[in-house]
Amino acid sequence: MEKSKEARSKAEVIRAFLDHHQPKLPEARGFLQFLLAKDEILRRLVIVDDLDGCEAAILVSAKGSGTWPFFYRYGNRFYHKTSQAVVELMKFVPEPLYLRLSTEPPPMTPEREEFLRQLATWQEEIFMEEVRKINRRQELLSRIDAALAAGDRAAFMRYSEELRRL
DSSP, X not given: OOOOHHHHHHHHHHHHHHHHOOBSSTXXXXXXXXXXHOHHHHHHEEEOSOOTTOSEEEEEEBTTSOSOSEEEEETTEEEOSHHHXXXXXXXXXXXXXXXXXXXXXXXXXXXXXXXXXXXXXHHHHXXXXXXXXXXXXXXXXXXXXXXXXXXXHHHHHHHHHHHHHO
């Protein structure tokens, strides 16, 4: 059966995405190829730039887009694995089914800017904590070596216990 002109147009958009972008989730490439192979899904598919208010929605993101890698949402259920989405779509294909192929980061808003700033602060704090742990571990290992060299069993046990707690 030949695809309708509308289905061919949607298939061309998906193929162009696959040709020019690498999905964040490698399995998403296979998922999009699954969509291309299913005429019933292509007929019900609506390609959009925003999924707000879309009850049945699929998001596939390209690397560097700054958006979630993949999800299929139907009602209040979210599926983050392509295999789960395929199973659900084989059971029932909602109409309309919205698809967003995300290729660019979302616009910078004050809320997004604050979130990114907070995320950077948390990452810096985590990094500094890890550096402190590594330095403390090295210090304890040196003290353990010194205690062993001096034959100081009590110091060796104390530093070894502290190292285990670290």
